[in-house]
Amino acid sequence: MKHLLGIDDLGADGIRVLLELTDSFVEVSERPIPKVPALRGKTVVSLFFEDSTRTRLSFETAAKRLSADTMSFSVSGSSVRKGESVRDTVQTIEAMGVDAIVVRHRSAGVPWQIAGWAGASVINAGDGWHEHPTQALLDCYTIRQHLGSLDGLHILIVGDVKHSRVARSDVAAFRALGAEVTLVAPPTLLPPSLEGWPVRCTSRLDAELPGADVVYLLRMQRERQQEALLPSLREYTAFYGLTRRRADLVRPDALIMHPGPMNRGVEIAAEVADLPNAVITDQVRNGVAVRMAVLFLLLGAGLQGAVPDLPAVAITGGVRD
Amino acid sequence: MTDLLLRGGRVLDANGERLADVAVADGRIVEVGTDLDPGGATVLDAAGCVVAPGLVDLHTHLREPGREEAETIETGSRAAALGGFTAVVAMPNTEPAIDSAGVVRQVVELGEAAGLCDVHPSGAITVGRAGEQLAPMAEMAALGVRLFTDDGRGVQNERLMRRALEYAAGLGVTLAQHCEVETLSAGGHMHEGSWSSRLGIPGIPAEAEELMVVRDIMLSRLTGGRIHFQHLSTAGSVELVRRAKAAGLAVTAEACPHHFTLTHAEVASYDPVFKVNPPLRTDVDVAAIKAGLADGTIDAIATDHAPHAQETKEAPFDEAPCGMLGLETALALALTELDLAIGQILALLSWQPAAIAGLADHGGPIVPGRPANLCVIDPEATWVVDPYRLASRSRNTPYAGRTLTGRVRHTVLRGTPVVIDAEAQR
Numbered sequence: 001m002k003h004l005l006g007i008d009d010l011g012a013d014g015i016r017v018l019l020e021l022t023d024s025f026v027e028v029s030e031r032p033i034p035k036v037p038a039l040r041g042k043t044v045v046s047l048f049f050e051d052s053t054r055t056r057l058s059f060e061t062a063a064k065r066l067s068a069d070t071m072s073f074s075v076s077g078s079s080v081r082k083g084e085s086v087r088d089t090v091q092t093i094e095a096m097g098v099d100a101i102v103v104r105h106r107s108a109g110v111p112w113q114i115a116g117w118a119g120a121s122v123i124n125a126g127d128g129w130h131e132h133p134t135q136a137l138l139d140c141y142t143i144r145q146h147l148g149s150l151d152g153l154h155i156l157i158v159g160d161v162k163h164s165r166v167a168r169s170d171v172a173a174f175r176a177l178g179a180e181v182t183l184v185a186p187p188t189l190l191p192p193s194l195e196g197w198p199v200r201c202t203s204r205l206d207a208e209l210p211g212a213d214v215v216y217l218l219r220m221q222r223e224r225q226q227e228a229l230l231p232s233l234r235e236y237t238a239f240y241g242l243t244r245r246r247a248d249l250v251r252p253d254a255l256i257m258h259p260g261p262m263n264r265g266v267e268i269a270a271e272v273a274d275l276p277n278a279v280i281t282d283q284v285r286n287g288v289a290v291r292m293a294v295l296f297l298l299l300g301a302g303l304q305g306a307v308p309d310l311p312a313v314a315i316t317g318g319v320r321d
Numbered sequence: 322m323t324d325l326l327l328r329g330g331r332v333l334d335a336n337g338e339r340l341a342d343v344a345v346a347d348g349r350i351v352e353v354g355t356d357l358d359p360g361g362a363t364v365l366d367a368a369g370c371v372v373a374p375g376l377v378d379l380h381t382h383l384r385e386p387g388r389e390e391a392e393t394i395e396t397g398s399r400a401a402a403l404g405g406f407t408a409v410v411a412m413p414n415t416e417p418a419i420d421s422a423g424v425v426r427q428v429v430e431l432g433e434a435a436g437l438c439d440v441h442p443s444g445a446i447t448v449g450r451a452g453e454q455l456a457p458m459a460e461m462a463a464l465g466v467r468l469f470t471d472d473g474r475g476v477q478n479e480r481l482m483r484r485a486l487e488y489a490a491g492l493g494v495t496l497a498q499h500c501e502v503e504t505l506s507a508g509g510h511m512h513e514g515s516w517s518s519r520l521g522i523p524g525i526p527a528e529a530e531e532l533m534v535v536r537d538i539m540l541s542r543l544t545g546g547r548i549h550f551q552h553l554s555t556a557g558s559v560e561l562v563r564r565a566k567a568a569g570l571a572v573t574a575e576a577c578p579h580h581f582t583l584t585h586a587e588v589a590s591y592d593p594v595f596k597v598n599p600p601l602r603t604d605v606d607v608a609a610i611k612a613g614l615a616d617g618t619i620d621a622i623a624t625d626h627a628p629h630a631q632e633t634k635e636a637p638f639d640e641a642p643c644g645m646l647g648l649e650t651a652l653a654l655a656l657t658e659l660d661l662a663i664g665q666i667l668a669l670l671s672w673q674p675a676a677i678a679g680l681a682d683h684g685g686p687i688v689p690g691r692p693a694n695l696c697v698i699d700p701e702a703t704w705v706v707d708p709y710r711l712a713s714r715s716r717n718t719p720y721a722g723r724t725l726t727g728r729v730r731h732t733v734l735r736g737t738p739v740v741i742d743a744e745a746q747r
Contacts, residue, residue, distance in 0.1 A: 087635050107637030108521040109591025128639070130521030168521060191518030192526070 062291035136169035151178035159218030330367025334685035348736035374685030375407025380623035387416025398437035405696035420445035467679035486546030500533035554599035556609030593641030628715035656727030
């Protein structure tokens with residue numbers, strides 16, 4: 001496997017291998033010196049055409065813990081408005097010699113286009129409303145960590161599915177691992193067609209909460225009001241927000257998840273985000289290990305490779321803490 | 322004395338088909354018959370081929386003036402001639418727009434200088450295609466403009482469209498509409514449906530087109546004005562036009578090859594070469610367009626030839642411009658993909674569009690005295706579309722690598738062979 005563009009690139013078996021591989025990198029991350037020489041000599045560049053400090057830092061931390069060299073290239077706004085085409089940017093970066101390009105772009109499909117132009121491995125770190133595969137993998141890992149397996153679980157994805165790359169990747173990954181998925185949103189925030197989507201969908205959140213094993217809340221963006229998709233954020237919170245009252249309908253052993261950054265008080269009440277079964281910081285923590293596994297898979301062992309023996313990195317010139 | 326003899330072809334026009342030679346002198350057909358004596362004339366072999374009136378494209382973007390890096394009138398005319406077209410109607414969305422006599426004259430002169438096919442500018446309905454104020458239609462009609470459109474946009478304002486229809490009726494010209502209600506389509510980049518939902522690309526619903534079709538049918542009824550619907554792409558639009566025709570309204574319609582050969586599933590590649598407006602639609606829509614072509618609801622196949630420079634089509638899908646090349650592949654796609662007799666395909670590509678555009682010199686019939694605007698088609702020849710071998714200055718064909726059946730061998734413009742054996746002569 002050369003690129004990770006969408007969840008379908010992995011398939012159910014690929015996701016399982018990757019989650020097992022992640023276990024070893026979680027172990028590495030818990031070491032006093034959380035660093036292994038697995039990708040020494042490899043160069044990973046993060047190419048972010050849209051700001052996302054969290055995802056970029058997570059990938060760069062993952063690459064550094066594998067001893068890869070990292071470069072960072074940020075272009076905010078449209079590349080066309082900047083004058084240089086995406087293709088020229090990619091070719092410029094490739095000429096410097098890189099092994100993997102981690103790309104984030106506001107337009108759907110750009111990682112696929114780059115994979116067609118570049119010789120390096122391409123990892124999709126989010127393309128428009130389309131996919132965010134490493135987010136889905138860290139979500140799967142977090143659920144598996146807490147509940148053992150996704151098989152047969154009932155997962156609610158609540159909120160702005162229409163504009164959400166997280167939702168599209170999560171649906172694919174959760175279903176691949178055997179979970180049942182229900183989308184809960186006002187119809188204006190669902191995709192215009194759900195033909196071919198292996199999901200149930202409903203506009204009534206309260207009725208769904210008691211039966212859920214996982215309640216996954218999507219970020220609600222404020223500009224949706226201006227597009228006539230919602231009367232107001234207040235009304236959204238009243239009917240779709242995980243308020244304190246609604247959180248009582250969730251079973252105590254069910255997980256509450258969010259891809260971040262949260263709008264506390266909109267899609268999730270401030271105190272709900274701090275409940276013991278809200279695993280939002282675990283998601284962030286696991287993100288680094290999952291991305292280590294992805295980088296290792298693409299630049300190191302490949303899907304067929306066994307779970308690696310990961311020696312500690314050799315420290316020369318004294319240990320610093 | 323005969324200048325040119327097309328020998329041994331199946332001569333096919335609106336009156337039928339017969340095996341004959343066609344003799345041409347001084348730009349006109351002088352004799353149609355068997356075993357004509359060539360004398361000292363140039364002889365073009367037409368054995369096994371169909372000799373037809375030259376094709377007429379109601380919908381060509383030649384990009385000049387303003388976007389010469391994508392196409393010029395000369396390169397677009399060459400592509401047209403190679404595609405069998407002897408006349409094209411140039412769309413007015415140039416920079417500046419064709420909305421005044423001056424730009425009309427410029428386009429006509431550049432077309433004559435290229436000398437590869439007749440270039441008939443269409444005029445904008447509104448000044449700058451901005452949809453606010455009527456363009457000087459009489460001034461442009463006086464120079465021979467017969468078709469007016471704001472193509473690239475539809476006229477959004479009902480009151481303005483009504484006045485345009487009334488004014489056009491007095492000039493004896495036809496309005497052509499790009500049907501798109503912008504409040505519904507805004508922000509969209511592909512057909513709204515299962516694929517747009519999956520791919521995360523904002524969609525353009527079929528209803529954005531159909532609403533303007535139904536509105537203009539009503540305005541045609543209100544004013545009695547003639548209206549031509551451009552590039553119909555949805556099953557609903559075809560059905561609306563079918564009913565309007567049954568009700569006796571003065572409406573005509575065209576459809577493009579890409580709308581009867583490709584669907585929105587192509588966008589899954591994220592290659593902007595598949596981005597076009599109106600967008601590629603569903604299987605159901607493709608079938609409806611084919612049915613509309615077969616039963617006469619749709620009067621013409623038009624190319625919507627829309628060249629774009631390579632770098633603009635290598636952008637992210639939602640930033641890339643809309644449009645695909647069409648002139649060099651239209652006839653072959655119709656012959657390959659439509660289950661229609663060649664005579665019916667030529668009606669859709671030649672004499673019916675010639676009638677809509679009011680081009681008396683084109684579309685046949687092939688009889689003595691008529692201008693010799695002809696094309697010779699080998700209906701059995703197969704060829705592979707290679708973007709780098711097209712005459713257009715741009716490369717944005719969605720059919721790269723596709724094998725097509727049917728090829729233009731010769732094209733004759735007013736007696737001059739501008740294409741011989743699939744090679745442009747200038």
